[in-house]
Amino acid sequence: MIRRRTLIWGGSAALALLAAGGLAAWILMPGDNRANPNDAAQVALGKALYAQHCASCHGVKLEGQPEWRERKPDGKMPAPPHDATGHTWHHPDDILFGITKQGIAAYAPPGYESDMPAFDGVLTDEQIWALLAYLKSSWPMDIQARQSILKQQEKK
Structure with missing residues (x-):
């Protein structure tokens, strides 16, 4: 028994x-996995592009600028972290892609000022997706899963 x-x-x-x-x-x-944190080649490309275009503001370790939630003396917001401590993972992929390509103005509330440039014409769509894959690859599995759910909800 x-x-x-x-x-x-x-x-x-x-x-x-x-x-x-x-x-x-x-x-x-x-099914829509344009920013795939499990694609080693895409993540490697994204890491190189991040080092070249993003690390000077968002930090070599994705840590963001100090006091990133408080306005700087010029009224602009500091660069947020892209690791799990920040809010990047709170947004679905298409919004992250749009912010990177078009700049923050189209997505931020009125009066939000940032030094974040638009990368349209600087990076290809494929390169932007690779950057996002790199960011996502740094997040713990539970954060990746939570962010992925946002992506699925966005499609509905």
């Missing part, structure tokens, strides 16, 4: 683990 319960529980546990793994894969690998 004990042996049978062990086998049944073992089978149930394996099934639960398989289901959880499948759910994680579904969340992290949706």
Whole structure:
């Protein structure tokens, strides 16, 4: 009797683990995966582009500028972190792409001032997606999953 319960529980546990793994894969690998944190080549390209175009403001380690939530003396907002401590992951991919390509003005509330330039004409769409893949690759799995859910909600 004990042996049978062990086998049944073992089978149930394996099934639960398989289901959880499948759910994680579904969340992290949706059909629209233009910024894929699991694509090593895309992440490597994004890392190089980040170092060239973004690190001077957003930090070499994605840490952002000090006191990034407080306006600077010139009234502009400092560059936020892009690691898990910031708010980048609170936005779906298409908004992050748009901010990077078009600049912050189209997405920020009125009166929001930033030194963030638009990268249209500087970076290709493929390069912007690679930058986003690099940022996402630095986030813990739970943050990647939460951000991925935003991406799915945006499509509805």
